Amino acid sequence: MSFLFRRLGFYLLAFWASITLNFLLPRLMPGDPVTRMLSRSQQRLEPQQVDALRTMMGVDGGPLIPEYFSYLGRILTGDFGMSISRFPTPVSEVIASQLPWTLLLGITSLVIAVILGNLLGILAAWRRGGFLDSVAPPLLVFIGSFPYFWLAMGALYIFGINMGVAPMRHAFSVGLVPGFNLEFILDVAAHLFLPALTIVLVSLGGWMLGMRNTMIATNSEDYILMAEAKGLRPHRIMLNYAARNAMLPSVTSMGMSIGFIVGGALLTEVVFAYPGVGYQLLAAVQGLDYPLMQGMFLTITAAVLIANFLVDLVYVRLDPRVRKG
Amino acid sequence: MSVPVLEVQDLTVEYVSDERAVRGADRVSFTIHPGEIFGLAGESGCGKSTIANSIMRLLKDPARISNGKVLFDGTDVLGMDEAALRAWRWNNVAMVFQSAMNSLNPVTRIGEQFIDVIRTHRGGTRAAALHRAHELLKMVRIDPVRLRAYPHQLSGGQRQRIVIAMACALNPRLLILDEPTTALDVVVQQEILEQIRELQKELGFAILFITHDMSLMLELSDRIGIMYGGRIVELAPATTLRHGSRHPYTQALLGAFPPLHGPRVKLTGLAEGTKFTNIQDLEDTGEGHWVAPSDQPVLSQGELL
Amino acid sequence: MSQITTDPLTLTPEDPAAESATDRARLGATRLLRTLLRNGKAVAGLSIIVVFIALALLAPVFFPGDPARITSAGAAAPSLEHWLGTTTKGQDVLGLTLWGARSSLFVGFAAGILSTVIGVLIGLSGAYFGRGLDEALSLVTNVFLLVPGLPLLVILAAFMPPGLGTVIVVLVITGWAGSARVMRSQAMSIRGKDYVAAAQVSGERPLRIMVREILPNMASVVMTTLLGCIIGSIGAQAGLEFLGLGDVNTLSWGTNLFWATSDGSLMLGQWWIFVPSGLAIALVAFALALCNYAVDEITNPRLRRPKHATKSTAATTVARKEEK
Ligand SMILES: Nc1ncnc2c1ncn2[C@@H]1O[C@H](COP(=O)(O)OP(=O)(O)OP(=O)(O)O)[C@@H](O)[C@H]1O
Ligand SMILES: [Mg+2]
Numbered sequence A: 001m002s003f004l005f006r007r008l009g010f011y012l013l014a015f016w017a018s019i020t021l022n023f024l025l026p027r028l029m030p031g032d033p034v035t036r037m038l039s040r041s042q043q044r045l046e047p048q049q050v051d052a053l054r055t056m057m058g059v060d061g062g063p064l065i066p067e068y069f070s071y072l073g074r075i076l077t078g079d080f081g082m083s084i085s086r087f088p089t090p091v092s093e094v095i096a097s098q099l100p101w102t103l104l105l106g107i108t109s110l111v112i113a114v115i116l117g118n119l120l121g122i123l124a125a126w127r128r129g130g131f132l133d134s135v136a137p138p139l140l141v142f143i144g145s146f147p148y149f150w151l152a153m154g155a156l157y158i159f160g161i162n163m164g165v166a167p168m169r170h171a172f173s174v175g176l177v178p179g180f181n182l183e184f185i186l187d188v189a190a191h192l193f194l195p196a197l198t199i200v201l202v203s204l205g206g207w208m209l210g211m212r213n214t215m216i217a218t219n220s221e222d223y224i225l226m227a228e229a230k231g232l233r234p235h236r237i238m239l240n241y242a243a244r245n246a247m248l249p250s251v252t253s254m255g256m257s258i259g260f261i262v263g264g265a266l267l268t269e270v271v272f273a274y275p276g277v278g279y280q281l282l283a284a285v286q287g288l289d290y291p292l293m294q295g296m297f298l299t300i301t302a303a304v305l306i307a308n309f310l311v312d313l314v315y316v317r318l319d320p321r322v323r324k325g
Numbered sequence B: 001m002s003v004p005v006l007e008v009q010d011l012t013v014e015y016v017s018d019e020r021a022v023r024g025a026d027r028v029s030f031t032i033h034p035g036e037i038f039g040l041a042g043e044s045g046c047g048k049s050t051i052a053n054s055i056m057r058l059l060k061d062p063a064r065i066s067n068g069k070v071l072f073d074g075t076d077v078l079g080m081d082e083a084a085l086r087a088w089r090w091n092n093v094a095m096v097f098q099s100a101m102n103s104l105n106p107v108t109r110i111g112e113q114f115i116d117v118i119r120t121h122r123g124g125t126r127a128a129a130l131h132r133a134h135e136l137l138k139m140v141r142i143d144p145v146r147l148r149a150y151p152h153q154l155s156g157g158q159r160q161r162i163v164i165a166m167a168c169a170l171n172p173r174l175l176i177l178d179e180p181t182t183a184l185d186v187v188v189q190q191e192i193l194e195q196i197r198e199l200q201k202e203l204g205f206a207i208l209f210i211t212h213d214m215s216l217m218l219e220l221s222d223r224i225g226i227m228y229g230g231r232i233v234e235l236a237p238a239t240t241l242r243h244g245s246r247h248p249y250t251q252a253l254l255g256a257f258p259p260l261h262g263p264r265v266k267l268t269g270l271a272e273g274t275k276f277t278n279i280q281d282l283e284d285t286g287e288g289h290w291v292a293p294s295d296q297p298v299l300s301q302g303e304l305l
Numbered sequence C: 001m002s003q004i005t006t007d008p009l010t011l012t013p014e015d016p017a018a019e020s021a022t023d024r025a026r027l028g029a030t031r032l033l034r035t036l037l038r039n040g041k042a043v044a045g046l047s048i049i050v051v052f053i054a055l056a057l058l059a060p061v062f063f064p065g066d067p068a069r070i071t072s073a074g075a076a077a078p079s080l081e082h083w084l085g086t087t088t089k090g091q092d093v094l095g096l097t098l099w100g101a102r103s104s105l106f107v108g109f110a111a112g113i114l115s116t117v118i119g120v121l122i123g124l125s126g127a128y129f130g131r132g133l134d135e136a137l138s139l140v141t142n143v144f145l146l147v148p149g150l151p152l153l154v155i156l157a158a159f160m161p162p163g164l165g166t167v168i169v170v171l172v173i174t175g176w177a178g179s180a181r182v183m184r185s186q187a188m189s190i191r192g193k194d195y196v197a198a199a200q201v202s203g204e205r206p207l208r209i210m211v212r213e214i215l216p217n218m219a220s221v222v223m224t225t226l227l228g229c230i231i232g233s234i235g236a237q238a239g240l241e242f243l244g245l246g247d248v249n250t251l252s253w254g255t256n257l258f259w260a261t262s263d264g265s266l267m268l269g270q271w272w273i274f275v276p277s278g279l280a281i282a283l284v285a286f287a288l289a290l291c292n293y294a295v296d297e298i299t300n301p302r303l304r305r306p307k308h309a310t311k312s313t314a315a316t317t318v319a320r321k322e323e324k
Helices: A002-028 A033-040 A047-057 A064-076 A091-126 A131-144 A148-162 A182-219 A222-229 A234-272 A279-286 A290-318 B048-055 B082-088 B110-122 B126-139 B144-148 B156-168 B186-203 B214-220 B238-244 B248-255 C021-037 C040-062 C093-129 C131-146 C149-159 C164-191 C194-201 C206-242 C253-262 C271-299
Strands: B006-016 B021-032 B037-041 B063-072 B093-096 B174-178 B206-211 B223-228 B231-237
Touching: A002 A064, A002 A290, A002 C131, A002 C149, A033 A047, A047 A290, A091 A131, A091 A182, A091 A234, A091 A279, A091 A290, A131 A182, A131 C271, A148 A182, A148 A234, A148 C206, A148 C253, A148 C271, A182 A234, A222 A234, A222 B093, A234 A279, A234 A290, A234 B110, A234 C131, A234 C149, A234 C206, A279 A290, A279 C149, A290 C131, A290 C149, B006 B048, B021 B037, B021 B048, B021 B063, B021 B231, B037 B048, B037 B214, B048 B063, B048 B174, B048 B206, B093 B156, B110 B126, B110 B144, B110 B156, B126 B144, B126 B156, B156 B186, B186 B214, B206 B214, B214 B238, B223 B238, B223 B248, B231 B238, B231 B248, B238 B248, C021 C040, C021 C206, C021 C271, C040 C093, C040 C271, C093 C131, C093 C164, C093 C206, C093 C253, C093 C271, C131 C164, C149 C164, C149 C206, C164 C206, C194 C206, C206 C253, C206 C271, C253 C271
Parallel strands: B037 B206, B037 B223, B093 B174, B174 B206
Antiparallel strands: B006 B021, B006 B063, B223 B231
C-alpha cells in the first residue's frame, strides 16, 4: 500500500502548494486588490468587513509568517471569506450550493467520454484500416479542436434557440420542487443532456486516439502473440489480453484529464447558465470577486485531487505490479 | 520411416514494405518425425524465428508466405481457415517463444492463463482445469501455489518453465522451442534443457528446437538443419554433423563454440568478410546428409589443441 | 517475435561514431522535414496554418483603419457589403475576425513556444543531472500538472495587471508542465544511450552534451510537444478572453466571442457574430493537430494505417504464386 500512501502525500503537498499560491498571489502582485474590487462592486460593505478583506488579501502589510498560519487555519476550516458578487453570502456557502451541479456535470461527462472513447479506441486498433480506424479519428480530432464553450454556444443556438427542443438555462425547470422522484430526475437529465454532450464530444477524440495508440503498441507485445498461438478466441485476446493491458496508461492519464474536463465544464456552465461553480465565474470575474475566485480555485483543486486519488485506487486494482511496494 | 508430424516444403516468407521485399526464409524444406528432436541453428537474423512463427501462421502484416507448403500430419496448415487454425494451434503444436519471459500476460494470475487455454480447447470446469494446471506445474518442479502469482512475482527461469508447462498442457504432438534458454544463465539453462528432455520422454512429442548455440544443439537434437541468410545450407543427423560437416558455414559455426564435453579444441571462425551468396538447393550425399554446394574452401576442423 | 521495428526516423545514423553530433542533428531535422512534406496530413495542416498567417498579416490591407469602428447599422446579417455581417454595435465581422487572427495567433504561438522551451530546459536538466535536482523538478512538474488549469488561469489573470503580456505569462505558467514531463521521459531514455556515455567520458560539458547530443535526437518529440502546446495555448487563451480576463480592448478571436455573448447575440439568434471566430480557432487547432498526427505517424510506423483493413489477430497471409 506504500504506493497509495506516496500518492496521498503527494496530493496533500499539491494542495498545500495551491493554498500557499493563493496566499501569496495578492501579496506579490502590485496594487491594492481590495480597493480595486470595491470600486468595481456596487455593494456597501461595513467597515469591519472591509478590514477582514484587507487582512485576507494582505493589504495591511502585516507580518507575513503569522498571517500565513492564520490563513492556513482559516482555509482548512472552510472559511474563504465573503463573496462580493453575491454579498453578503460567505464564499463557502456559494460554492457548497453549486458544487454538486458541477460534480454531476463533470462526472457524468467524464465517465461517458472515458468509456465511449476507450471502447472506440479498442475497436479501431483491433481492426486496423477499418471504418472506425479511418473515419473516426480525424472527425473526432476536428470536433475536439473547437473550444468547449463555443461548441456549447453552437449546441444552445441550434437546439435551444432555433429548434426549441432543449432547455435554455438552469439545471431543472423553474417551479419544480427538487426531490427524489422520476419527474425531477428526468427534468434534471434533460437539462444535463446538452452541456454533457458538448463536453463528451470535445474530449472523446483524445481518449479514443490515446487508447488506439496504446492498443497498437500493446498488440505487438509478446503475450498477445502467445495468446494467439494458444488458439484463444479473438474477442478474448482483445479484451482480456490487449485492452486489459492497454487500459493502464489510459487510467493514468485520466488523473490529468480530470483537471481539463473540469475547466471545460466551468466554461460550458457559463454558456448554459448551468448553476454549477462555473456559473458564478463570469459574475465573479466581472465583479472582481477575488474571494470567490480563490475559493473556487481551492475547492476545484481539492475536488480534482480527490478524484485523482480515486483513480489511483482503481489503478491499484487493475495493475498487480503496483499492489505491493 | 513413419509419417512425419511436420513437413515443410519450399517455404518462402517475405517481409514486404513499400520499397522492397526482404526474404526472411527462402525455399526452406525439412521434415520432423514423431518423437524426434529437430534442431535449427544459424546466426542471428538468418530466419529461424521466421520459420517457427510461419509454421503456426503467427507472422503479422508486412510478412507473408509467398510460396511453399506446411503439412501437419498430412493436413495443409496454410489452407486452414481461422476457426480450424485456432482449434489446431496449441492443441497440436505449442510454442515457447524466444522471449518466453514476456509471453505471460502481466495483469492476470498464472492460474487464469492456464485455465484460459485449457478451457478454450477442452471445455470442462474451472476446477478441473486448475487441477490439470497443478499437475503441469509439478511436472516442471514449480510449487503449484504459484498458480496464484502474477508473472512479475516470478523469476525469469520460473516464468520460462511455466511457459513450457503451459505448452505441454494439451499434449501437443509438436513443440516449437525458439531459443528457450537464451536469456538465462548457464545453470538454469541446463536445468531447463534437462526438463525438456524428461518431458519429451514422458509425453513423446516431437520438438523443433531453435538456437544459435551449437553445443546445446548437438547435445539435444537428433537431426539438425543449419540456416544461413534464410536458406538451409546443410541438413544431417547430429552425429554425422558433429564430425562430418561439409558446408564451410557449418564448420565455422561448429568451430565457434567449444563442445560442452570431450577434448578441448581450437576455435575456428569464418575468414573475415566471408559471405555466401546465391545458395543452391541441397544435394543428397547419402545417409540423410544434405548439403548445399559451396565454392568456399572446406576448413579442417576439430584440431586437438 | 524477434522483429526489430525499423524506424525510418531513428535519428541516429548506422554508425554513430562515424558522424559528428551536428551532422546527426542536421540529418534528423532535414529528414523529418522531408518526410513531413510527403505526408498528406502534414501538408494539409501546414497549408491551413500558412493561409491563416497570411490572412492575419494581410488584415490591414483588406481592412485598413480601425477594424472596430462602426460601419453600419447593428447586427446586419451577412450581405454583399459585409460578407459575414456586422456585430450588434455595427462592426464588420469579417474585419474583426481577420484582425483577431493577429493577436490570437501571436499569443498562441508565443505562449506555446515559451512553454516548450521551458519544458525542454526543465525536462532535460532533470533527466541529465538526475538525483535530487530531478526529484525536485519532477515534483514541481507533477504538482503543476495536477492543479486544474482553468481555475489557476483565472486567479492568475485576475490578480495580474491586464494586458497581452499577462495573458502570455499566465498561459506559460499553466502550460509548461506537460511538455516538461514528456521531455524528461524522452531525455531519460536517450541519456542511457552509448553516444551520450561516450561524450561524457570524453569530458564534454553537460550543457554541450544536452544541446548537441541529446536534444537533436528528440527532434520529433519536441515537435509534437510544441504543436500540442500551441493548440493548448490557443484554446486556453480563448477561454480566458471569453470570460473577460484577457485584454478586452485588443482584438482577438476570444474577445470577439466575449463581446458576442455579452451583447447577447447568441440569444438573439445572430449566429454570424459568434460562428466565424470559433470556426477560426477550431481550424487552426485542427491544422496543428493534423501536423501532430503526421509526425506521430512518421516516427511510429506502426500507427500508419495499413492499406487493407486487417484484424490484428489475422493469420499470416498466404500468397502462393506457383501451381494451380
Ligand atoms: N517485421 C519485419 N519486417 C521486416 N523484416 C523483418 C521483420 N521481422 C524479421 N525481419 C527480417 O527477417 C530476417 C529473419 O529474422 P528472424 O527473426 O527470423 O531471425 P532469427 O534467425 O530468429 O534471429 P535471432 O537469432 O536474432 O532471433 C531478418 O533479417 C530480419 O531483419
Ligand atoms: Mg529469433
